Amino acid sequence: MQKITSNQNSRVKEWTKMQSKKGRVKSGQYVIEGWHIVDEAIKHHKQLQALMVTDETYLENLPVDSATEVYVITPEIAKHIAATETPQGVFAVLATEDYHETIPDDLDGSWLLLDSIQDPGNIGTMVRTADAAGMNGVVFGKGSADIYNPKVVRSMQGSQFHMRLFAGDLIDWMTAFKKNGVPTYGTELNDQAISYYDVQPTKKFGLVMGNEGNGVDPEILSWTSQNLYIPMNGEAESLNVAVATGILIFHFCK
Amino acid sequence: MQKITSNQNSRVKEWTKMQSKKGRVKSGQYVIEGWHIVDEAIKHHKQLQALMVTDETYLENLPVDSATEVYVITPEIAKHIAATETPQGVFAVLATEDYHETIPDDLDGSWLLLDSIQDPGNIGTMVRTADAAGMNGVVFGKGSADIYNPKVVRSMQGSQFHMRLFAGDLIDWMTAFKKNGVPTYGTELNDQAISYYDVQPTKKFGLVMGNEGNGVDPEILSWTSQNLYIPMNGEAESLNVAVATGILIFHFCK
Numbered sequence: 001m002q003k004i005t006s007n008q009n010s011r012v013k014e015w016t017k018m019q020s021k022k023g024r025v026k027s028g029q030y031v032i033e034g035w036h037i038v039d040e041a042i043k044h045h046k047q048l049q050a051l052m053v054t055d056e057t058y059l060e061n062l063p064v065d066s067a068t069e070v071y072v073i074t075p076e077i078a079k080h081i082a083a084t085e086t087p088q089g090v091f092a093v094l095a096t097e098d099y100h101e102t103i104p105d106d107l108d109g110s111w112l113l114l115d116s117i118q119d120p121g122n123i124g125t126m127v128r129t130a131d132a133a134g135m136n137g138v139v140f141g142k143g144s145a146d147i148y149n150p151k152v153v154r155s156m157q158g159s160q161f162h163m164r165l166f167a168g169d170l171i172d173w174m175t176a177f178k179k180n181g182v183p184t185y186g187t188e189l190n191d192q193a194i195s196y197y198d199v200q201p202t203k204k205f206g207l208v209m210g211n212e213g214n215g216v217d218p219e220i221l222s223w224t225s226q227n228l229y230i231p232m233n234g235e236a237e238s239l240n241v242a243v244a245t246g247i248l249i250f251h252f253c254k
Numbered sequence: 255m256q257k258i259t260s261n262q263n264s265r266v267k268e269w270t271k272m273q274s275k276k277g278r279v280k281s282g283q284y285v286i287e288g289w290h291i292v293d294e295a296i297k298h299h300k301q302l303q304a305l306m307v308t309d310e311t312y313l314e315n316l317p318v319d320s321a322t323e324v325y326v327i328t329p330e331i332a333k334h335i336a337a338t339e340t341p342q343g344v345f346a347v348l349a350t351e352d353y354h355e356t357i358p359d360d361l362d363g364s365w366l367l368l369d370s371i372q373d374p375g376n377i378g379t380m381v382r383t384a385d386a387a388g389m390n391g392v393v394f395g396k397g398s399a400d401i402y403n404p405k406v407v408r409s410m411q412g413s414q415f416h417m418r419l420f421a422g423d424l425i426d427w428m429t430a431f432k433k434n435g436v437p438t439y440g441t442e443l444n445d446q447a448i449s450y451y452d453v454q455p456t457k458k459f460g461l462v463m464g465n466e467g468n469g470v471d472p473e474i475l476s477w478t479s480q481n482l483y484i485p486m487n488g489e490a491e492s493l494n495v496a497v498a499t500g501i502l503i504f505h506f507c508k
Contacts, residue, residue, distance in 0.1 A: 125496075128494060131488045132486045134487030162490065232386045232388070234385045235388075235413075235416035235417070236411065239383060239386050239500065240382060242494065250484065
């Protein structure tokens with residue numbers, strides 16, 4: 001166990017660099033923070049390449065032996081390396097497992113596809129929702145934030161340990177779904193779209209959710225089996241994309 | 255039309271103070287920002303007590319005549335008074351209408367009650383979801399952020415112009431619902447709770463959603479007609495509270 005008290009320490013500099021995708025790709029590592037996520041990582045037998053706490057007594061509740069390196073850091077360093085404004089004082093470094101860029105042969109089950117979702121908090125919440133519903137995987141399309149973006153990681157709350165997360169070209173995925181006879185749904189508001197009530201709950205589907213402002217890319221929509229809308233009686237023009245995702249997924253996965 | 259170039263200007267200081275509840279209560283005013291929300295305010299004939307833009311040409315698209323005061327401000331001032339990091343350059347000052355602290359006599363329809371919801375983004379998203387579903391009103395219980403909190407206002411996206419927002423003691427509301435024969439639902443995971451599937455869609459109900467970490471206060475739960483849970487097949491332990499709200503509301507309001 002080592003103590004670090006300076007932001008200028010080389011380890012601190014490395015951890016800080018992991019806040020950017022470039023830094024994560026270069027090191028092959030990312031930082032998780034907070035008790036819940038660190039606990040989830042341990043429960044899923046992830047190798048903690050480093051474990052950092054702001055208070056030595058925290059180590060009493062953590063499997064120190066299983067961490068490659070253990071550091072006690074100052075609250076100032078914690079603030080420096082954290083993605084949150086008031087970090088809980090427990091962090092770990094994990095390997096960024098591969099980005100699962102290859103589409104699996106077996107596409108049975110249910111899949112959520114993210115088309116250019118901008119807000120990392122929305123992305124993380126959508127992954128967590130797919131996880132709660134027991135979906136098989138989430139595909140991060142081009143233009144969506146990186147899987148290991150600190151804000152995505154924070155709002156996923158450990159879902160990356162429960163389900164497969166892919167990065168890929170959504171048109172390739174749509175092609176694969178079509179070939180495998182998996183029905184796919186997009187969301188849009190036009191004459192061809194039907195209410196989601198009219199789709200029966202199902203265990204095998206792909207659902208594409210689109211950008212907060214612009215919706216799903218028309219080229220991707222042209223690949224779907226059916227496009228859907230959520231009937232709204234009120235005055236708000238749209239739903240938050242993570243809320244809309246929850247409504248649709250929990251209808252399908254009933 | 256006046257130009258303001260200094261953060262030290264007395265108007266700028268007033269607008270900045272409206273970021274805190276104390277400042278809003280004192281002035282009886284709050285700031286809205288962004289094209290969409292300002293447009294909504296205009297569409298709903300709200301009196302703009304001030305209209306502020308960072309570019310004089312923006313005024314061509316705005317009903318300058320209907321604003322009491324019009325200011326062109328610098329991008330620096332915009333950053334200073336904004337709740338967002340990259341403000342769109344259009345702001346307005348509105349009166350904080352009363353907080354509707356009196357429970358209405360007619361409790362027909364559907365109501366969302368917020369029990370100590372912490373995150374202003376969640377609150378705003380929940381209000382927007384209730385608005386989209388055509389609910390009658392939202393009640394902000396004690397411990398939930400203020401209705402006119404800038405982050406709540408931002409994520410409501412104008413819902414405060416479409417539906418009634420109340421501040422009040424949730425036990426008083428539960429008592430009133432009971433007296434009026436309106437069924438109420440809380441969310442909790444225990445032996446008495448039933449799956450939400452088992453509740454038929456309905457047009458008359460109160461739904462209480464609770465704190466992100468602790469759920470609904472047990473005292474409030476003891477007042478509900480029935481407590482519900484959302485069946486989850488996956489591994490995530492919980493849903494984001496705004497997503498859970500969307501799933502329940504859109505089931506009830508079908």
